[in-house]
Amino acid sequence: MPYFMQAGHVPRKRFSQHPGDDGKLLAAEVIGADGFSSDMCLMYHRQSPAAIVAVAPFESRQVAFAANEPLLPRLFNTDQLATGGDTVGARRPIVGNADVAVCFVQADAPSPLYRNATGDELFYVHDGAARLETVLGTIDVVAGDYVVIPKAITHRWVPTGSVPLRALVFEMSGHVRAPKRYLSPTGQYLQESPYFELDLKRPEGPLLVDGEGVDVLVRTRGGLTRYTYRRHPFDVVGWFGCNYPYALNIADFSPITGSFHRPPPVHQVFEAPGCVVCNFVPRMLDYDPRAMPIPSFHSNVDSDEIIFYAEGNFFSRKGSGIRRGSISLHPAGHIHGPHPGAWETGPSRVGQRTEEVAVMLDTFRPLGLAAEAAAIEQREYIHSWAG
Numbered sequence: 001m002p003y004f005m006q007a008g009h010v011p012r013k014r015f016s017q018h019p020g021d022d023g024k025l026l027a028a029e030v031i032g033a034d035g036f037s038s039d040m041c042l043m044y045h046r047q048s049p050a051a052i053v054a055v056a057p058f059e060s061r062q063v064a065f066a067a068n069e070p071l072l073p074r075l076f077n078t079d080q081l082a083t084g085g086d087t088v089g090a091r092r093p094i095v096g097n098a099d100v101a102v103c104f105v106q107a108d109a110p111s112p113l114y115r116n117a118t119g120d121e122l123f124y125v126h127d128g129a130a131r132l133e134t135v136l137g138t139i140d141v142v143a144g145d146y147v148v149i150p151k152a153i154t155h156r157w158v159p160t161g162s163v164p165l166r167a168l169v170f171e172m173s174g175h176v177r178a179p180k181r182y183l184s185p186t187g188q189y190l191q192e193s194p195y196f197e198l199d200l201k202r203p204e205g206p207l208l209v210d211g212e213g214v215d216v217l218v219r220t221r222g223g224l225t226r227y228t229y230r231r232h233p234f235d236v237v238g239w240f241g242c243n244y245p246y247a248l249n250i251a252d253f254s255p256i257t258g259s260f261h262r263p264p265p266v267h268q269v270f271e272a273p274g275c276v277v278c279n280f281v282p283r284m285l286d287y288d289p290r291a292m293p294i295p296s297f298h299s300n301v302d303s304d305e306i307i308f309y310a311e312g313n314f315f316s317r318k319g320s321g322i323r324r325g326s327i328s329l330h331p332a333g334h335i336h337g338p339h340p341g342a343w344e345t346g347p348s349r350v351g352q353r354t355e356e357v358a359v360m361l362d363t364f365r366p367l368g369l370a371a372e373a374a375a376i377e378q379r380e381y382i383h384s385w386a387g
C-alpha cells in the first residue's frame with residue numbers, strides 16, 4: 001500500500017491556515033477513500049478546485065456485457081484492435097461484470113484531463129511509454145509497469161514512446177490494494193511480500209499548471225460527463241497523504257518458487273472488490289526431480305479467469321493459437337489446462353527457468369462479453385485442447 005509522502009509546499013500542521021506566495025489563503029482539498037475512514041491526500045490549490053463554469057454530457061457508455069452462453073472458453077487477440085486515439089476515448093472493453101471492466105487500448109495521442117468517479121483504474125503497460133500527469137505530480141511510465149490511479153484523481157496520459165502505448169486497463173468498482181497478507185498491521189510490506197515499498201514509483205511534482213477554462217472528463221457508471229472549470233486543476237503547490245497514484249514494474253515482482261507446484265495465490269499482486277490480480281514472471285520452475293513438469297488441468301469452480309499473455313513463449317499453451325498480446329477467458333465450469341503441444345517438451349523442463357510474463361485476473365462473479373470483443377475473438381479456441 002502506498003505509504004505517507006509529502007511534496008511541494010505544505011503547512012507544518014494539518015488543516016491549518018496555509019497562505020501561498022502572494023499571502024492569499026490556499027484552497028485545501030481532501031480526497032479520501034472509504035468515507036473519512038481510510039487513506040487520504042490533502043492538497044493545496046492556488047484557486048478553488050470546485051469552480052465549474054459549464055457541464056455537458058460527453059459520452060454515454062453503459063457497457064452491457066452479454067452472458068457467456070453457451071459456456072465457452074474464449075481467446076481474443078488484442079493486436080487486431082485498431083490503433084489510434086487516447087487512453088480514455090480509445091479504450092475498448094473486452095470482458096467484464098459489475099465489479100470490473102477489462103479493456104485494452106492502443107493510444108498514440110495525449111488524453112484529455114480525466115478522472116474515474118466509479119473506482120480505481122489499474123493499467124498494465126504492454127508496449128510504449130508515457131508520462132502520467134496527475135493533480136499530485138507526474139510518473140514516467142514504461143513497458144511492464146502496473147499503474148494504479150485512485151478513484152477521483154484527475155490525470156492525463158501523454159504517450160512518449162516511439163510506438164503507441166498499448167495497455168490492459170482494469171476499470172474497478174472500488175479500490176486496488178495490496179493483498180492484506182503482504183502487509184504488517186500498520187501497513188508496511190512484510191518481508192515475505194513479493195514486492196516492497198522500494199519498488200513503487202511515486203508521483204514527482206506537484207506539476208504546477210495554471211490556466212483558465214479547462215475541460216475535465218469524469219467517468220460515472222453511465223458514461224462520461226464534461227466539466228469545464230474556471231481554473232486548471234493542476235494548480236497544486238503541495239500535498240501530503242497516502243492516497244496517490246503509483247507504479248510497480250512487473251520485473252520488480254520477486255516470484256515465490258518451490259520444489260513442487262505452488263498455487264496461483266503466491267503470484268498475487270493486487271486485490272480489488274470481486275477480483276484478484278496475479279502475474280507469472282520469469283522464474284525457476286518446480287525443481288524437485290519428481291515434480292510434475294506441466295501444470296495441472298483445473299476447474300475454477302468459484303471464479304472466471306482471464307490471462308493476458310505479455311512476453312515469452314507460452315509453453316503450456318503450445319498449439320493453441322495464443323500469442324503475444326492474446327487474452328484468454330477460462331470461465332467457471334470449464335475444465336482447462338496444458339494444451340497438447342505442451343506434453344512433448346514437458347519432461348525436459350523440470351528445474352529449468354521459464355521466461356514467460358503474463359497477467360491474470362480472477363473474478364468471483366461471471367465475466368460477460370463486450371460486443372466489440374467479437375471482432376477480435378478466435379472462434380476455434382474451444383477445440384484447441386482436442387489437438
Ligand SMILES: [Fe+2]
Pocket residue numbers: 298305330336
Ligand atoms: Fe487456469
